[in-house]
Amino acid sequence: MKIKVGIIGATGYAGAELVRILSAHPQVELVALVTQSYGGKAFCEVYPHLYKYVMLECRELDLPALADKADVVFTALPHGHAVPVAGEVLGRGKKFIDLGADFRFGRRDVYEQWYKVEHSGEKLLEQAVYGLPEIHRDKIRSASLVGNPGCxxxxxxxxxxxxxxxxxxxxxxxxxxxxxxxxxxxxxxxxxxxxxxxxxxxxxxxxxxxxxxxxxxxxxxxxxxxxxxxxxxxxxxxxxxxxxxxxxxxxxxxxxxxxxxxxxxxxxxxxxxxxxxxxxxxxxxxxxxxxxxxxxxxxxxxxxxxxxxxxxxxxLIKGAAGQAVQNMNLMFGLPETTGLDRPGLYP
The missing domain is CATH 3.30.360.10 (Dihydrodipicolinate Reductase; domain 2)
Structure with missing residues (x-):
């Protein structure tokens, strides 16, 4: 049975790379691509290189419906927007991976000092795992909430x-x-x-x-x-x-x-x-x-x-979307190279 994936912020650069990687992942079904700017448009209208690979429409956010539909939700949003999403997703027993900065820090005051916004999810911070697999692999395997590292x-x-x-x-x-x-x-x-x-x-x-x-x-x-x-x-x-x-x-x-x-x-x-x-x-x-x-x-x-x-x-890959997929693989008990074990492009 495939992992059902929803992506919020799917039309940013990191979000689009998530879509591209996951569209070819053998154990994933993309079920929702959420964007604020392109609701109702086919994703391939925004990113034509994925025509015939991704035929989903972009949707505006319906968080309860998304959390019900997906097994894991990724957010690729600017800092300050992931906390309410995480609360809803985790509350429904699903997994959550944030590509922004909201769950990278163990201390709320450090986040607030450097990002100049209030962090309203201190309880969530306590369960978040910093998603650098080569350093925190064992914790990621058992995590429901992962803060993907910065590039x-x-x-x-x-x-x-x-x-x-x-x-x-x-x-x-x-x-x-x-x-x-x-x-x-x-x-x-x-x-x-x-x-x-x-x-x-x-x-x-x-x-x-x-x-x-x-x-x-x-x-x-x-x-x-x-x-x-x-x-x-x-x-x-x-x-x-x-x-x-x-x-x-x-x-x-x-x-x-x-x-x-x-x-x-x-x-x-x-x-x-x-x-x-x-x-x-x-x-x-x-x-x-x-x-x-x-x-x-x-x-x-x-x-x-x-x-x-x-x-x-x-x-955009090891610094964002690829690492997020590596984390997802660990969280769902898959070999962490699944969907990622390929060389780069040259020149």
Missing amino acids: YPTSVILGLAPLLRNGLIDPGSIIIDSKSGVSGAGRGLSLGTHFSEVNENFRAYNVGVHRHTPEIEQELSKLAGEDVVVSFTPHLTPMNRGILSTMYAGLKQEMTLEQVRSVYEEFYRSEFFVRLLPPGILPQTKAVTGSNHCDIVPVVDPRTGRVVVISAIDN
Whole structure:
């Protein structure tokens, strides 16, 4: 019997990728695609690349009916909108996965400080699981409510997890430099993502104040077993999709590249979606485009005593929709690669 899936926010970039992935998932039946802007239109009118693959109409939200019909509901909405949906879905005994920020934090006050909105679902926060499978797999399997990680945090946490879990770097020395394609800003119109503003341009933004900072610090602190504060600077690049993160940290003791690589090899030995690239090959966004993979390479700089870790993901797949499907697979007892075990597109 197939898993019945409803998606709220189906016509944003992350929502549309959810639709695309799930339309080919062998254990899924899409039963509802909810959107505020395109009610009554065929989904393929909004996204013609899915013609003959997805023939559902977009619908406006009828939450009780959706919660009755679906086994799991995904929300791909801006922050601040997922709490009432989660309450209704969970109240009817169904599962819920939020691609926004509303259930990523263990502490309500941290969320409210960084996102500037009140969180009305503190009881729900207590049962939410942070949906990074490579770190929290066992908790995700038994969860009914999952907060899907942000795109930048996914690239950073996976890049640094082996070093922090093994106590190999100074937690106070971490500097993170990340670059993202324009689709990370969503499908809504804004001056900052206008073609003539982005094309042939490269700029930093939200330096020191990006909302993914506390999410990164929360998860890195759990891995380190102590509070971690990072310097995080995101950049916007003139490409459609992809994230490349470069992380710098001071080693606690002298280590060779071979020693550091062995730590990564052991940590990710059984992880299908994390690829530790061979020596001489560095991560690049094109190599993961369209895939649920995270490519990682650590480099040791003996002159400075630092380790430099480079990671690459597709921000809409491993950074959003693909990871959400990976979580769904775990929650329903499926192999987590189901519907996702394919390479990316190149060039």
